[in-house]
Amino acid sequence: xxxxxxxxxxxxxxxxxxxxxxxxxxxxxxxxxxxxxxxxxxxxxxxxxxxxxxxxxxxxxxxxxxxxxxxxxxxxxxxxxxxxxxxxxxxxxxxxxxxxxxxxxxxxxxxxxxxxxxxxxxxxxxxxxxxxxxxxxxxxxxxxxxxxxxxxxxxxxxxxxxxxxxxxxxxxxxxxxxxxxxxxxxxxxxxxxxxxxxxxxxxxxxxxxxxxxxxxxxxxxxxxxxxxxxxxxxxxxxxxxxxxxxxxxxxxxxxxxxxxxxxxxxxxxxxxxxxxxxxxxxxxxxxxxxxxxxxxxxxxxxxxxxxxxxxxxxxx
Numbered sequence: 001x002x003x004x005x006x007x008x009x010x011x012x013x014x015x016x017x018x019x020x021x022x023x024x025x026x027x028x029x030x031x032x033x034x035x036x037x038x039x040x041x042x043x044x045x046x047x048x049x050x051x052x053x054x055x056x057x058x059x060x061x062x063x064x065x066x067x068x069x070x071x072x073x074x075x076x077x078x079x080x081x082x083x084x085x086x087x088x089x090x091x092x093x094x095x096x097x098x099x100x101x102x103x104x105x106x107x108x109x110x111x112x113x114x115x116x117x118x119x120x121x122x123x124x125x126x127x128x129x130x131x132x133x134x135x136x137x138x139x140x141x142x143x144x145x146x147x148x149x150x151x152x153x154x155x156x157x158x159x160x161x162x163x164x165x166x167x168x169x170x171x172x173x174x175x176x177x178x179x180x181x182x183x184x185x186x187x188x189x190x191x192x193x194x195x196x197x198x199x200x201x202x203x204x205x206x207x208x209x210x211x212x213x214x215x216x217x218x219x220x221x222x223x224x225x226x227x228x229x230x231x232x233x234x235x236x237x238x239x240x241x242x243x244x245x246x247x248x249x250x251x252x253x254x255x256x257x258x259x260x261x262x263x264x265x266x267x268x269x270x271x272x273x274x275x276x277x278x279x280x281x282x283x284x285x286x287x288x289x290x291x292x293x294x295x296x297x298x299x300x301x302x303x304x305x306x307x308x309x310x311x312x313x314x315x316x
Contacts, residue, residue, distance in 0.1 A: 207235035207253035
């Protein structure tokens with residue numbers, strides 16, 4: 001029988017267990033020992049103890065303290081890349097074993113960010129449900145930061161977002177633009193009549209119903225107003241676009257609407273168009289995670305969306 005050496009995984013893996021990596025990953029994702037402990041449902045000292053054990057066994061400091069939490073050191077960033085892969089693979093194992101029968105196709109789980117219009121989600125996911133042998137689609141709506149965390153853990157197959165991946169995002173995630181649309185301004189008929197005349201100058205101090213700060217659609221609108229030296233009054237802002245449409249229906253302000261959703265918005269809320277915002281577009285992104293056992297329907301969806309994007313570009 002071959003002896004165990006220092007390079008042998010049997011010897012090396014006795015130094016680290018899955019709990020070490022899970023607690024380390026949770027702290028790295030949240031940036032705080034307190035937040036990680038709350039999410040894991042254990043005490044803060046318990047998390048701290050596991051982190052110290054991991055640092056001792058790896059022989060490297062993984063975190064540095066900051067005013068509002070902790071941040072990964074250079075060694076910590078390296079360890080995090082491996083931790084993400086290990087936790088992702090373990091999540092796959094739990095999801096797929098025991099097998100539920102060779103003929104049973106597992107569902108495809110899609111995370112949808114709060115700010116993405118439901119019409120866009122329907123258009124992007126419709127190809128997945130277009131046949132008798134289509135998989136069951138499970139949709140989960142949440143904040144984008146939570147969705148990306150779940151995706152990195154392989155608890156989701158894909159995420160639909162109105163913002164691209166942050167530059168500091170996990171290395172295992174990738175995204176592409178699945179859909180793009182110009183943006184126009186809409187309001188209830190009486191409000192629209194008031195601001196249509198003299199547009200866009202009429203927007204000065206006009207009540208605007210805006211996407212939430214920190215989102216790509218909001219940034220694009222802010223740039224457009226700054227470029228045209230127009231300062232509207234922000235009457236309300238929200239991540240949920242449908243809520244803004246309800247406000248507009250109640251004559252509380254003007255709302256930006258992506259052209260691809262305009263027909264449904266006008267029909268449902270009785271809004272009318274005031275004017276267009278040249279060079280302002282809303283982009284919708286499909287975000288996925290690198291994994292060995294990717295859902296077969298996902299690669300087909302990616303291909304269908306890429307072909308649709310090519311057709312739209314060729315018609316312009």
